[in-house]
Amino acid sequence: MNKIRYERPVIKKLETGMPNKFGTRTEYVAMTHIDGNAVKDLIKEYGSPLFILSEKTIRSTITRARKAFETRYPKVQFAWSYKTNYLNAVCSIFHQEGSWAEVVSGFEYDKAIKLGVDGRKIIFNGPEKSMEDLTKAINNDSLIHIDHLDELYSIVELADELKKHPRVAIRVNMDTGVYPMWDRFGFNYENGQAWDAINKIMHSGKMELVGLHAHIGTFMLSPFAYGIAASKLAELALSIEQKFKHEIKYIDLGGGFASKNTLKGAYLPGTDTNPTFDDFAEAISTALLNSNFKQDKLPLLILETGRALIDEAGYLLGSVISNKRSSTGRRNTILDVGVNILFTSFWYDHKITPAQAFTQYSEDTCVYGPLCMNIDVIRESTNLPLLNRGDQVVIHTVGAYNMTQWMQFISLRPNVVLIDMNEKPHVIRLQETLDNMNSMEKVPTHLAGFNL
Amino acid sequence: MKLQKNVAISEAGLLFNPVTGESFSVNPIGIEILNLIRDEKSQDQISLAILDKYSTDKATFEKDYTDFIGILEHHNLLERNEKTNA
Numbered sequence: 001m002n003k004i005r006y007e008r009p010v011i012k013k014l015e016t017g018m019p020n021k022f023g024t025r026t027e028y029v030a031m032t033h034i035d036g037n038a039v040k041d042l043i044k045e046y047g048s049p050l051f052i053l054s055e056k057t058i059r060s061t062i063t064r065a066r067k068a069f070e071t072r073y074p075k076v077q078f079a080w081s082y083k084t085n086y087l088n089a090v091c092s093i094f095h096q097e098g099s100w101a102e103v104v105s106g107f108e109y110d111k112a113i114k115l116g117v118d119g120r121k122i123i124f125n126g127p128e129k130s131m132e133d134l135t136k137a138i139n140n141d142s143l144i145h146i147d148h149l150d151e152l153y154s155i156v157e158l159a160d161e162l163k164k165h166p167r168v169a170i171r172v173n174m175d176t177g178v179y180p181m182w183d184r185f186g187f188n189y190e191n192g193q194a195w196d197a198i199n200k201i202m203h204s205g206k207m208e209l210v211g212l213h214a215h216i217g218t219f220m221l222s223p224f225a226y227g228i229a230a231s232k233l234a235e236l237a238l239s240i241e242q243k244f245k246h247e248i249k250y251i252d253l254g255g256g257f258a259s260k261n262t263l264k265g266a267y268l269p270g271t272d273t274n275p276t277f278d279d280f281a282e283a284i285s286t287a288l289l290n291s292n293f294k295q296d297k298l299p300l301l302i303l304e305t306g307r308a309l310i311d312e313a314g315y316l317l318g319s320v321i322s323n324k325r326s327s328t329g330r331r332n333t334i335l336d337v338g339v340n341i342l343f344t345s346f347w348y349d350h351k352i353t354p355a356q357a358f359t360q361y362s363e364d365t366c367v368y369g370p371l372c373m374n375i376d377v378i379r380e381s382t383n384l385p386l387l388n389r390g391d392q393v394v395i396h397t398v399g400a401y402n403m404t405q406w407m408q409f410i411s412l413r414p415n416v417v418l419i420d421m422n423e424k425p426h427v428i429r430l431q432e433t434l435d436n437m438n439s440m441e442k443v444p445t446h447l448a449g450f451n452l
Numbered sequence: 453m454k455l456q457k458n459v460a461i462s463e464a465g466l467l468f469n470p471v472t473g474e475s476f477s478v479n480p481i482g483i484e485i486l487n488l489i490r491d492e493k494s495q496d497q498i499s500l501a502i503l504d505k506y507s508t509d510k511a512t513f514e515k516d517y518t519d520f521i522g523i524l525e526h527h528n529l530l531e532r533n534e535k536t537n538a
Contacts, residue, residue, distance in 0.1 A: 003505060003506055003507040004506050004507065005506070005507060006481075006508035006513075007481055008481070008516035008520070009479060009481045009482035009485050009520040010520070011467065011476050011482055011524065011527070012476060013475075013476050013527065014475040014476060014477055323516075323519075325522070329522075329523070329526060359479060359480075361477070361479040
């Protein structure tokens, strides 16, 4: 006789009063498959926890973003933000889709070069570029975005030494009406630092100022701030043309577009409230088109958005280790997914969906990871169906930053699998092993061996 | 172990405690266990009945059963002097 699927007994007090429109349950339908692959089969084959990336979603998202901008502005170029997810397979998809590379360290720069990116299509951002990094970037004719005066002087020095004319831009920070204002990177617009840097570059005659760059924040929920940034950069470019008779080739509005994740403390889900690519594109292109650029002199618009292009393509599969109750009677569920591999759970309320059928019954649950650390909390409170030990879950919208900011802490990092356009899974990063970790360590001879 | 005398249980999954005026929703397996408790079955008998019908193991069910009884006690749905049998 076939037995009925077990669900633990649950009793829940019915509260009277107004229904809570914000306290909705996480999900109504089980997510049994991702791009045609059964979650249970993926876990059986590649283990739990397991990162999954959908090539279909990546390509459809970048296509949607390009369409939003290209229908509104004639010259658009995307540059893939390596720090968001620099797995080679992921970068290759974006490069196949026409994105340049945007890197912020020598390590990322080398990764892009090794992957085959043309040096002239690498944007080198960030406050730390060693003389060695700058030398490589100058020799490859990459676009160097200057963050501070010390870097500017280093480039002047290297330009002489290498007898090159490096292509540079400056990063400009500014007040766009959002709080907190990001002013730690680049040169300030309002207090004249940006003009100071521009004058130094132009009068040095050692480099070509090709662009102006701003990156006004992260997980931006206001497209209008980008409109302000675009206006200010346009004004700066036009003033440079007036003063130096020099044409600025591109305006780079950086990244920071919000994905569809839900920030902690938000009343409504990000899927309902966060701006779309069309919203950002409308604000930016309107500002640039309404500036005083002549029709044939419109600068190229570069966008370095990362999070909004990859977040939704990423899933983290996990399994239930145990259910227990806290001292106050609250339901606690422990998953095998910890904050060491889901760094973004510190600032998002990630959506969690069971990967198998469930009933309409649910419980308010605190979801913990497996680490022996008090901070290992995936969701402080979420309304989840009744999960049994061994049940599997899908954590959504994890494609951005988790596969770069993850930590080898307490446990090893899991496999990452890409499901291709034909729904075939490929391991694109192998699960770490103890040997991987030990191979980087050295034990001095006097510490080799002990008697206990 | 006994349920409070006047507690009303509907097969649709609603439980009403007229003493406190509180209502609860209960899932089908919970209703089944409550009815077995009302029929004065022992924990072993309840365990056998559930394991016979549902795809789970004894250890999992006993853990969940203990947890369920704890919540019933928390909501004062069990007769106090009898709860030690749980």
